[in-house]
Amino acid sequence: FNLFLVAAHEFGHALGLSHSNDQKALMFPNYAYVTLSEFPLSAGDISGIQSIYGSRPNAPDRRPATPTSPKTCGSQISFDAITTFRQEVIFLKGRHLWRVYPDNSEAELELISALWPTLSSGIQAAYENTKDQILFFK
Incomplete structure (x- = not known):
């Protein structure tokens, strides 16, 4: 069997x-x-x-949504917040962040939740204090 x-x-x-x-x-x-x-x-x-x-009225779409990342170039680009963090420069926009390391000119795109899992979107400002802590303002 x-x-x-x-x-x-x-x-x-x-x-x-x-x-x-x-x-x-x-x-x-x-x-x-x-x-x-x-x-x-x-x-x-x-x-x-x-x-x-009962029957299911509409079968769900089995294809997952294609994730989109924000555009990184253009004259109209804006960020929700920009801060430093241990010599990195961090640009925050929506659910994403770009990290620029001192020895690398290429920015790395990540989800904010990858670095700070409990932090939700809607950040309006960020500040790194002298204790290597970032304070986020919403």
Whole structure:
């Protein structure tokens, strides 16, 4: 027996399904060996669960949204805040930050949450004090 299919059958019972007379259905009372790649749910299994819980009106888009990063060049560029941090210069904009190290002219783009996980967006100013701490103002 295939443990996945046995568990799926029992999960069907937990969801409220009873046995089916369709030999190809997941909820058929006798197990048979089936290759998982060749095992679609039968129409009876689907209609049975939908009769209990309803059908899904619109299937979600399975493609994840393509992340976009802010543009780094242009005459209209503005930042929410700019500060130093241990000799780095940090530019903050929305959810992103750019870090410029003293020995590198290329800015590195990161999410603010990668450096400060609890810091939310909406920063209006930032200041590094003499104790190497950054104070953020919203």
